[in-house]
Amino acid sequence: MIQIECPFCGKRDQSEFSYGREGQITFPALNADENSWYDAVFLRKNTYGRQIETWQHTHGCRSWLLVERDTVTHKIFSVKLAHTDWQKQIKKTT
Amino acid sequence: MNPLRKKNQFRADNVEENVIFFFWNNKKYFANKGDSIAAGLLANNQHVIGRSFKYHRPRGIMSAGVEEAGALVTIGNGAYTEANVRATTTELTQGLSVYSQNAWPSVKFDIGSILNVLGRFFAAGFYYKMFMGIPPFEWGRGTKIWMFFEHFIRKAAGLGQSSRLPDPDCYEHMHTHTDVLVIGTGPAGLQAAISAAKEGKDVLIVEQDYAIGGSYLSQPDTVELETQIEVLKQLQVTILTRTTAFGLYDDKTVGLVQVMPAKEYKTSSKKPRQQFNICRAEKIILATGAIERSYAFINNDLPGIMSVSSARTYLNRYNLLLSKNIVISTNNDSAYETAIELENAGATITILDAREQIGNKLLQQIAGLRINLYLGSGVVKAEKGLNTSSIGKIKLVEFANNKWRYAGNLYCDCLLISAGWSPVIHLASHQGYPINWNEENACFLSSGDNKSIFLIGSARGIWTKAGCIQSAKEIFQYNSRKKHKPSTVIGGWETPLAPIYEICLHNIKGKAFVDPQHDVTSSDIRLAYQEGFISVEHMKRYTTLGMATDQGKMGNIIGLALMAEALNCSISEVGVTRFRPPYTSISLGALAGRNRQSHFKPIRRTPFNNFSIQNRGVMINAGLWHRPWYYPMESESLEAAYIREATVTRRSLGICDVSSLGKIIIQGPDSTEFINRVYTNPFAKLPVGKARYGIMLRDDGLVFDDGTTWRLSENCYLMTTTTDNASSVMARLEELLQVRWPDLSVQVTSVTDQWGGCALAGPNSRNLLTKIIDDPSEISNESLPFMGIKQVLMQNVPCYVARISFSGELGYEIYIPSDYAQSMMEFIWENGQKFECCLYGLEALGTMRIEKGHLTNAEIDGRVTIQDIGLSKMASSNKDYIGKVLKNREKLTDSDRPQLVGIFPKDKNKTFKAGALLNEAGYSNGHPLGWVTSVTFSPALGHWIALGFITGGLAYVKDKNIVLSDELRSNFLDVEIVSPQMYDPEGLRLHG
Numbered sequence A: 001m002i003q004i005e006c007p008f009c010g011k012r013d014q015s016e017f018s019y020g021r022e023g024q025i026t027f028p029a030l031n032a033d034e035n036s037w038y039d040a041v042f043l044r045k046n047t048y049g050r051q052i053e054t055w056q057h058t059h060g061c062r063s064w065l066l067v068e069r070d071t072v073t074h075k076i077f078s079v080k081l082a083h084t085d086w087q088k089q090i091k092k093t094t
Numbered sequence B: 001m002n003p004l005r006k007k008n009q010f011r012a013d014n015v016e017e018n019v020i021f022f023f024w025n026n027k028k029y030f031a032n033k034g035d036s037i038a039a040g041l042l043a044n045n046q047h048v049i050g051r052s053f054k055y056h057r058p059r060g061i062m063s064a065g066v067e068e069a070g071a072l073v074t075i076g077n078g079a080y081t082e083a084n085v086r087a088t089t090t091e092l093t094q095g096l097s098v099y100s101q102n103a104w105p106s107v108k109f110d111i112g113s114i115l116n117v118l119g120r121f122f123a124a125g126f127y128y129k130m131f132m133g134i135p136p137f138e139w140g141r142g143t144k145i146w147m148f149f150e151h152f153i154r155k156a157a158g159l160g161q162s163s164r165l166p167d168p169d170c171y172e173h174m175h176t177h178t179d180v181l182v183i184g185t186g187p188a189g190l191q192a193a194i195s196a197a198k199e200g201k202d203v204l205i206v207e208q209d210y211a212i213g214g215s216y217l218s219q220p221d222t223v224e225l226e227t228q229i230e231v232l233k234q235l236q237v238t239i240l241t242r243t244t245a246f247g248l249y250d251d252k253t254v255g256l257v258q259v260m261p262a263k264e265y266k267t268s269s270k271k272p273r274q275q276f277n278i279c280r281a282e283k284i285i286l287a288t289g290a291i292e293r294s295y296a297f298i299n300n301d302l303p304g305i306m307s308v309s310s311a312r313t314y315l316n317r318y319n320l321l322l323s324k325n326i327v328i329s330t331n332n333d334s335a336y337e338t339a340i341e342l343e344n345a346g347a348t349i350t351i352l353d354a355r356e357q358i359g360n361k362l363l364q365q366i367a368g369l370r371i372n373l374y375l376g377s378g379v380v381k382a383e384k385g386l387n388t389s390s391i392g393k394i395k396l397v398e399f400a401n402n403k404w405r406y407a408g409n410l411y412c413d414c415l416l417i418s419a420g421w422s423p424v425i426h427l428a429s430h431q432g433y434p435i436n437w438n439e440e441n442a443c444f445l446s447s448g449d450n451k452s453i454f455l456i457g458s459a460r461g462i463w464t465k466a467g468c469i470q471s472a473k474e475i476f477q478y479n480s481r482k483k484h485k486p487s488t489v490i491g492g493w494e495t496p497l498a499p500i501y502e503i504c505l506h507n508i509k510g511k512a513f514v515d516p517q518h519d520v521t522s523s524d525i526r527l528a529y530q531e532g533f534i535s536v537e538h539m540k541r542y543t544t545l546g547m548a549t550d551q552g553k554m555g556n557i558i559g560l561a562l563m564a565e566a567l568n569c570s571i572s573e574v575g576v577t578r579f580r581p582p583y584t585s586i587s588l589g590a591l592a593g594r595n596r597q598s599h600f601k602p603i604r605r606t607p608f609n610n611f612s613i614q615n616r617g618v619m620i621n622a623g624l625w626h627r628p629w630y631y632p633m634e635s636e637s638l639e640a641a642y643i644r645e646a647t648v649t650r651r652s653l654g655i656c657d658v659s660s661l662g663k664i665i666i667q668g669p670d671s672t673e674f675i676n677r678v679y680t681n682p683f684a685k686l687p688v689g690k691a692r693y694g695i696m697l698r699d700d701g702l703v704f705d706d707g708t709t710w711r712l713s714e715n716c717y718l719m720t721t722t723t724d725n726a727s728s729v730m731a732r733l734e735e736l737l738q739v740r741w742p743d744l745s746v747q748v749t750s751v752t753d754q755w756g757g758c759a760l761a762g763p764n765s766r767n768l769l770t771k772i773i774d775d776p777s778e779i780s781n782e783s784l785p786f787m788g789i790k791q792v793l794m795q796n797v798p799c800y801v802a803r804i805s806f807s808g809e810l811g812y813e814i815y816i817p818s819d820y821a822q823s824m825m826e827f828i829w830e831n832g833q834k835f836e837c838c839l840y841g842l843e844a845l846g847t848m849r850i851e852k853g854h855l856t857n858a859e860i861d862g863r864v865t866i867q868d869i870g871l872s873k874m875a876s877s878n879k880d881y882i883g884k885v886l887k888n889r890e891k892l893t894d895s896d897r898p899q900l901v902g903i904f905p906k907d908k909n910k911t912f913k914a915g916a917l918l919n920e921a922g923y924s925n926g927h928p929l930g931w932v933t934s935v936t937f938s939p940a941l942g943h944w945i946a947l948g949f950i951t952g953g954l955a956y957v958k959d960k961n962i963v964l965s966d967e968l969r970s971n972f973l974d975v976e977i978v979s980p981q982m983y984d985p986e987g988l989r990l991h992g
Ligand SMILES: [Zn+2]
Pocket: A006, A007, A008, A009, A010, A057, A060, A061, A062, A063
């Protein structure tokens, strides 16, 4: 069972988190063309190895996180807040 | 064989207080304290313990440990029954009831053993071939032969039966964190724990047995063991016995299950029977030992045939000499130590060593003892003795000119086998650490990662005690963060072993077992090869090798070796299947812990819960929520109650608990923009004090959720969601704000639990509201128009009132702070008595919404578009919102997609159920035209009605005869497809 180091709450069991989706997806503008939306919604890299993914600390601070994880070994390399400004502020205070 | 209890100066004597009684198949026997069930049975000369899985062959005790494949028993009675317990690892306690398994009518005479005679048909792939009608079962093809046999086969195959009664015990979960976890208490494990503790580490050491010591327990004296335990205690190391490390998981997590001693959990019901312990450690040391292997020869499953090391355990740990006359068949040095000890205890020994020569040291050790040594020999067949189901005679072979040849018979009632050792690398395999075949020692080895997961002792393939202890010391002799490079030598025998996996001669026939627990024979493996199932994964599934409760601890390697031989390749090329947790079976109760029955998932009660119960509300589970279903008067049925409730509401007034709807406060300067992007319909111009019904799509353009959103002030909204989607909408909004649109300055907060929601519906709802609101002028038709919202005072408590309606009647929802909910509801209900008034539950709520064609999750099931549910007008073309682009995909805009409709039976007396299919009359094959989602009796219309979806919608089926068919209930009727707004389609009643 993996543990994820939430920037706010510290190292917590995986059971407190929910997996979101692959984190490298960039969603197009709401009025973008159908193809770019199709790519963002349906095309997945399904990486064998290291990938960024989103998780939510559902049973904790409810932050959405960007987790860099190896899908083979489950090793976690980094955890950041998905909200870019919040992540910056956290860096300043620590 | 007739085992003898010996006296042992190091062990408790056979004095009176050490004698306990137990029951074996309801007959009383005596044993010694500390005996395993197997030891107790052997001491009482009980050798046939059960019948085998498929062929019902008599089976006895084959080992003294967790690898046991023969002696599976059922213990306990009634609700305490535990099936498939290994007799070899379970402690006998005073008065314990033990039963044999898989035998009818008795272990001695078993009807199922007729299967043994029909064995040809029961070879690997039997079920599959018979079912498919493949040779030799081609005659059964197309017949119902399988159905005929299935009943019989299902009864015959299988192991013990567990109790059908609820488990009376309780189980607990706990979490442990430690610096070092040592698994196994043999010489290596104890030394590792001592070394770690001396370094100042926090150490936990676990042992699956009920006694500490591992292989120390099988040695003649316990002096060294006692010294080591004393050191451990002084170092304050935590020792857990009866604790199995059943799995190694990510992030250095080990699953432990500790089983409490029988008498302890029975004296106090509050004490857990088992404890499931999730242990996280910085270092995990696997001192899990090795398991002695057998080899395949004919009838190698006869009672009286055991592993060599188990005879040593029975002798030294349980003071039981198995027989006065013992034959040992071995291919390695390890058997000699046992042979000498057995001889010292009074037995005459014959050693058949497969090797053609052995070392001088061994020869010197056995010189002068009653040990006859035959080199280059083995066993090709075992035979039953006269008047017994156990072994009585063996056929010998000798090695000559590079092959085995028959060399005569030998009488013996106890045959011990050692064909090498398999290190217990299961836990390392769970985490996928590399496993390599070691040719010289004929075993698979793993070394963990040598950083935080280590294997030591015989688990690493070290066969000498000194080597095992050295391998443990080594781990703590370095202080760097570098990888540990073990220096202790693998192996350690004077003469290397001579690998044997099977001995067979073409002219001697019979069954040679590879996996005795699942009755997999060596010819099954060859059959798998012949039929092309040559990959290990295929072979495993085709033959079921290693899939029984012992997970092939003894048999797997023999199977691999036989496949390698058939393929003419090496075992390392055949490979090995990855081991999966659990190492030994663990009870489901332990995994569930306290999370059972009502503790399985939390119950959410609305703030009106007590009020509903006081008013005879019958509750129903809706997701996690406990919601009022209906409020029966006297002995009213559900049907009578909901019809009355809906009727009274439409005629006068009804009050309903709607607290479970999700409520989310959305605040911040960008909240209008945010809501506008989330909903399909425009929210930008929603005035303060008004609510609007909105539809939310997913990214892929399908409908996600619906609900009303109220503008409380310029930058503050209250969004309501469906009960089912409350948490997923919340998580979705958070994702959008944090991941996708961090530039929007918006805060969302769930306030579902902070507010009790109460719906007032019916023509008298405003009249009631007038009586309960402190300033009635605030809720007049003018000051609170349809879809208006307002903060009002009720009994001086600030509440929200919204003029919205799910029932289609003039209606309001009052949101009351949860702490006031109970008293306010009593106040509202008291005032309601001035009118004809009722409480209505979920059933009547459903009835009224179906009559109006309003939607719930029965319709919005994740597969429908906004057009499908008839709300395409709500999809704005003047703004951008989530799902807008992909909702226009080609197949989602087809005009022949199923669309929401209402359904009436043509014969108004007919009833039907949700899930029924809709078709054009005369067409009953292929895909149906549509289906029924929600059904109710409509009090307003006086007959049964439904909502459903039908291809092309109302327009397409206008002139067609539609038939509703419910094949499962044999209900077929003609229906009329109508508009989903079945009652008051103009919405006149809404405005009172
Ligand atoms: Zn957190």
